[in-house]
Amino acid sequence: MxxxxxxxxxxxxxxxxxxxxxxxxxxxxxxxxxxxxxxxxxxxxxxxxxxxxxxxxxxxxxxxxxxxxxxxxxxxxxxxxxxxxxxxxxxxxxxxxxxxxxxxxxxxxxxxxxxxxxxxxxGAPAPVVAAEPALNTFKIRFSLPADALVNGARPLPLLDELRDLGEARVRAITDTVPSLAELVPTECHLAWEVLLTTKHGRDAIDDVFIFVIDEMTLEVEDLTAVAEAAVETVIDVPAVEAAPEPANETRAKSGDTVRVPAERLDSMMDRVGELVIAQSRLKQLAGASTDMALRAVAEEIERLASEMRDTMMVVRMVPIQQLFGRFRRLVHDLERDTGKRIEMTTEGESTELDKTVIERLADPLIHLIRNAADHGLEAPEQRVAAGKSEAGRIHLAARQSGAEVVITITDDGRGVDRDRVRAKAEENGLIAPGQDLTDSELLQLIFAPGFSTAAAITNLSGRGVGMDVVKKTIEGLRGSLDIASTPGAGSVISLRIPLTLAIIDGLLVRVGAGRYVLPLSSVEECVELTTAQDLRSTGRNLITLRDELVPFIRLREEFATGTTPDPHQKIVVVSTGHERVGLVVDQILGDHQTVIKPLSSFHADVGAFSGATILGDGGVALILDIASLVGLGQRQDALLRAAG
Incomplete structure (x- = not known):
């Protein structure tokens, strides 16, 4: 059962x-x-x-x-x-x-x-007269597995479906019904033979059984073909007594994919995470031991745990096509609601992401596509006047880049009106009148809470709700969001999303007495902060890297550790998209396979951290929220520039 x-x-x-x-x-x-x-x-x-x-x-x-x-x-x-x-x-x-x-x-x-x-x-045109199809005659014999009734399968609707196809004569086969003493009332022991005369072909019969065909026995004999061409009986799904090779191949192929409830995958992922933590503990114990046999076992367990982790990651991955496919209906409805002609194209549908990430990306992408259709694309007559095609285009693309997936939403609309964005931002008090902003900083204002440049409120937009939620959701996925726009030519919004949210490769660092993890995918390089540089940068935290000024944050001060800095501090340069910031730490401890544990509700709103992990010695290390820290560094640098 x-x-x-x-x-x-x-x-x-x-x-x-x-x-x-x-x-x-x-x-x-x-x-x-x-x-x-x-x-x-x-x-x-x-x-x-x-x-x-x-x-x-x-x-x-x-x-x-x-x-x-x-x-x-x-x-x-x-x-x-x-x-x-x-x-x-x-x-x-x-x-x-x-x-x-x-x-x-x-x-x-x-x-x-x-x-x-x-x-x-x-309201359709008059019927088209077609030639009456010839009648076909099939002899069908089928039986269901013994537990079919318990699992909800019902033979009578199947027989009714066959009767709907034409004239059907049904005979129950009772050869395998046991004696009353041995009869189990919940088991199905009957088989059925149906002589069907129909204008439909063999495909229609297969359609009747399509939902149960993998677990049942079905024989279909085309009596019309036998009469006309004297061909052999065709058996698509083998009976228990006879299993020809083609049928066996069909049955094997049907078992290539197994449907597994999502909660079971989540449970397995939790177990793999616990295994990684235990393996980290074993590695630490073996490193402190002189027992070579223990070290050998620890290395083997580390290899197996790593392979299991990678395998589990692959199992949880699903093609982004499952996400992109939903938006075709959305665009179809947007055409109706906006009165615009919209063509949506996709690229990179085979790119894979963790199923949890896929689920959490749906709403942000819906907001971005609706925004592109409502704000970005012009009305057909405006597009024609501008020398464009009547139909606007929205292009969704995905590609893998290292440990991240980059998703872009491109439209060929009017682009972002910078003057209008600046005026609205000044009106809302987001920036000071005449404040000096880079083009990237100006465009990022679109994602501020309550910001909207819509002239009127519609059922699609205008209330300033949505784009700020998009940014928060993407940053909650440890991702980043960037926008580029050319007036009159359209806009491109790029999302950089980590492949998985469960286990990441991290860089373990020490700040004071505390240990922290930085996602390795965000780390660009590590450099030493010399005593001279430390003294020079007091009051303005900037370091020159290859002729480029990069702001940095002293995490010791940010976290109020109350400790004195180590004599050989390090700067870990991290980035989100085009923005970079340095994080000053006391010591780099090395790489670390990080099993991400969510913070409690009490700590969930602390902006500098995105989670926690358990170390090999049983201690806890907080995982740094790179997007939050990069934003903090950029804001501090902007204030210093404005003051200086």
Missing amino acids: SGLDPVETFRQEAQDLLEQVEQGLLDLARRPGDRTLVDAVFRGLHTLKGSGAMFGFDALAAFTHHCETAFDRVRKGEVPASPALVAAVLAAQDHMRALAEGRPVAAGAGEALLADLQAAVD
Whole structure:
């Protein structure tokens, strides 16, 4: 008996089917004559209806049936895949998602959506007369696994699906039913044989069983083909008695992917983190021992722990395509809301990120895309007057850069009006009138709380809420955000995001008696702060690195350690995007595999730290928030420049 909740399994599969249907509909909006897309949408709706009925989601099955019927008419050439029909099924798809998830729906919402669907179908051109397809005859034999009934599978809806395809004669096969004394009432021992005469092909039969085909036995014999060409029986999924090689290959391929609940991955990641901490402790003990055997075991455990960590990281990685795919629907809706024509393109969809990072990136990217559509792109007539194409373009791209992923959102719109940004910032008191700012600093004002240059409040923007949340979320991911813009040509917003939030490679440093970890991906270089440089920089913390002035922060003073500096202090230069700052520490202790532990709610708002980790000796080291410290260094430098 399976330990998985069959209802939850169906919901997961339903989400996949709804995602496939949505992507097919969005493609169909661009290519309404593509028969492959029409068939794909129909199969998705058909499977969702059948699976919903099988698992007791009767409201979902009944509602989906109407959408399936509409697309069946499209398949038959009776109505076209018009924009109105695609829009109606997209709206209906949102209702299906709510029904599948068990969320409450407004009274009459389903009826209103079906009325829109019927209006879209009725408003289509007259039917196209097509030749009546020839009838096919199939002999179908199938049986379900013994635990099918316990897991929620129901054979009667499958038989009803076959009857819907044409004329079906059904015979129950009782050969394997045990005696009453041995009968287990929760197990399925029946098989069924169906003689089906239908105008549909073999694919329609496969669609009936698509949700349970991996665990059942199915034999399909094309009697029409046998009569016409005397060909052999075709067996797609092997029976228990006979397992031909092609069928075995099919079954093997179906097991290549295993669906695992996310909480199990999180639990495994926690165990791997504890293993890394224990391995660090073992390494420290072995280093203090003269026992060579202990050292050898410690090195082997370190290698295995490192490999397990890397493997676990890979398991948690998912393609960013899962995230980018959601935004096609968003852009489709933005076209309707703004009255603009928008073309969205993507690049680097195979780039992978930790699943937790993917989930937390969704809202920031939605804000940025909406902002590009509403503020960035011009109306069609304005674009034509400016010599541009009528349709505006939004391009999403992702690429891996070391231990980070860089995501860019590019539009070819009007660009940022610097004068307007400055005027609004002065009006809001964010900057002093006439204050000297670099172009980067000016553009960063867009992400200040409450900042908006919109002329009017709309349902998309204008309230100054969103862009500051974007920045906070990205910095909460230990990432950074940069913006570049060319007036009249568009804007590019770049996000730099760490690959994972669970375990990082860090640089362990000492400040006073405390130990701290810096994410190694943010460290550029380490230099010595000589006594002469320390004395010269008093009052203005700047150091020259390759003809460039870099501000630095004395962490000993920032953290109020109350200790005297070491005679040989070090400056660790860190960066977020284009901004750099030096952090003065007393000692660099070396690299450290860092298992990130969240701070308590009491300490969560302390800006200088993003988490904590347990060291090999059982002590705790705080993880420095690089974005916060870089911002602090830049602000201190700006104040000194203004005063000096």
